[in-house]
Amino acid sequence: MKSDLDRLMRDRKLDAFIVTGGEEFNAARYYLSDGAPITHGTIFKLVDRRALLACSRMELEEAAKSGLEVKTDAELGYHQRLQEAEGDSLRATVLFWSDVLARLGLREGRVGLYGTWQVNKTIALYQMLTAELAQYEFLAEAEGTLIEEAMLTKDADEIRCIRSVAQRTNDVMEKAWEFIAGLRRAGDSLLDGAGQPVTIGDVKELVRRELMARGLEDTGMIFAQGRAAGFPHSRGEADMPLRAGQTIVFDLFPRELGGGYHHDMTRTWCIGYAPPDAQAAYDTVMEAFDISVEAFGLNKPTHLMQEAVLDYFEGAGHATIRSNSSTMEGYLHTLGHGVGIDIHERPSISHLRRDELCQIGNILTIEPGLYYPERGFGVRVEDLFVVNENGELESLTPFRKDLVIPLQDDGGAAQ
Numbered sequence: 497m498k499s500d501l502d503r504l505m506r507d508r509k510l511d512a513f514i515v516t517g518g519e520e521f522n523a524a525r526y527y528l529s530d531g532a533p534i535t536h537g538t539i540f541k542l543v544d545r546r547a548l549l550a551c552s553r554m555e556l557e558e559a560a561k562s563g564l565e566v567k568t569d570a571e572l573g574y575h576q577r578l579q580e581a582e583g584d585s586l587r588a589t590v591l592f593w594s595d596v597l598a599r600l601g602l603r604e605g606r607v608g609l610y611g612t613w614q615v616n617k618t619i620a621l622y623q624m625l626t627a628e629l630a631q632y633e634f635l636a637e638a639e640g641t642l643i644e645e646a647m648l649t650k651d652a653d654e655i656r657c658i659r660s661v662a663q664r665t666n667d668v669m670e671k672a673w674e675f676i677a678g679l680r681r682a683g684d685s686l687l688d689g690a691g692q693p694v695t696i697g698d699v700k701e702l703v704r705r706e707l708m709a710r711g712l713e714d715t716g717m718i719f720a721q722g723r724a725a726g727f728p729h730s731r732g733e734a735d736m737p738l739r740a741g742q743t744i745v746f747d748l749f750p751r752e753l754g755g756g757y758h759h760d761m762t763r764t765w766c767i768g769y770a771p772p773d774a775q776a777a778y779d780t781v782m783e784a785f786d787i788s789v790e791a792f793g794l795n796k797p798t799h800l801m802q803e804a805v806l807d808y809f810e811g812a813g814h815a816t817i818r819s820n821s822s823t824m825e826g827y828l829h830t831l832g833h834g835v836g837i838d839i840h841e842r843p844s845i846s847h848l849r850r851d852e853l854c855q856i857g858n859i860l861t862i863e864p865g866l867y868y869p870e871r872g873f874g875v876r877v878e879d880l881f882v883v884n885e886n887g888e889l890e891s892l893t894p895f896r897k898d899l900v901i902p903l904q905d906d907g908g909a910a911q
Contacts, residue, residue, distance in 0.1 A: 511605030649857030697734030726869025762878035
């Protein structure tokens with residue numbers, strides 16, 4: 497949590513950290529500024545001190561919403577440094593950072609670097625910092641960073657926000673179900689009220705409209721049918737007509753409009769009816785889902801949940817990434833991951849990660865699946881969970897887990 501930042505800094509022997517970046521969405525800056533709607537700005541924090549947000553004059557009012565100490569870059573002397581650097585913005589940034597750190601009382605020490613920026617600019621900035629500011633040791637963590645560690649557990653305000661996003665996402669899933677259930681079947685085709693075939697693109701357009709109406713935005717939903725559903729991250733082809741009796745993997749993971757917290761859920765549907773092999777795979781996945789939930793335990797390693805699912809799938813005759821790391825069929829991924837401002841956060845639920853524990857405040861997915869593209873189907877079911885204050889695994893995804901969407905006007909015979 498954000499309240500752990502100073503402890504985490506001391507653990508890493510950091511005297512300060514800086515969060516920087518360009519205009520693109522910046523999860524670390526969003527997190528530390530409480531979602532202040534700014535497109536520029538650099539955050540400076542010394543251990544056991546309140547953070548300072550240096551921003552453009554144009555965004556001063558928005559930056560004030562961060563709750564941080566706020567000063568404009570002009571007030572802090574950036575434009576003077578830019579003149580001295582003859583317009584070289586990178587060199588001016590290095591000099592400016594040195595000025596700000598000194599102003600805050602740090603003239604030497606270890607400084608962590610975080611944020612999001614173009615990789616070429618990031619490398620060039622790091623090289624110039626280390627070459628010209630020898631009084632500071634700049635730390636660039638590759639994995640398990642200070643920010644990632646803080647984001648690992650969510651505070652009460654974050655959980656309330658994610659609950660809200662979850663409720664709205666579940667409502668949109670319901671709208672998609674109702675839309676499909678209202679179609680008319682003609683053979684294996686699905687037709688709208690005007691008698692026109694309905695495509696995957698039509699469903700996605702509906703979902704995007706419903707998300708926008710609720711203050712959410714699509715971040716690349718998966719709506720993959722038939723063979724495409726057998727590839728876990730196939731997005732689905734917009735011009736493909738919906739077909740009865742084919743599995744559809746619908747993975748919806750929107751976030752707050754403009755950037756913010758996510759929800760993540762997946763359902764597998766067959767429209768009208770389910771073929772026997774799809775139904776069997778679905779029943780197996782649902783059993784794996786229940787097994788994984790039963791394997792959860794507060795302060796227990798997350799890998800135990802994945803291993804319980806691996807044992808079950810392998811015992812049922814399915815290949816897994818543990819039994820065959822190159823398999824293209826069976827169970828092809830880990831069981832889940834953390835969710836927050838980033839769609840993939842810690843903790844990881846993987847048999848290859850032995851150092852992750854289930855903690856109060858975790859927000860995580862559980863999403864077992866089976867994939868058989870050459871047999872024309874894939875199945876995945878996913879809920880988002882919070883490890884609540886009682887140490888219980890609580891689902892934020894109450895939407896039904898029925899495989900078959902029954903049609904109100906089924907013009908084709910059930911198979």
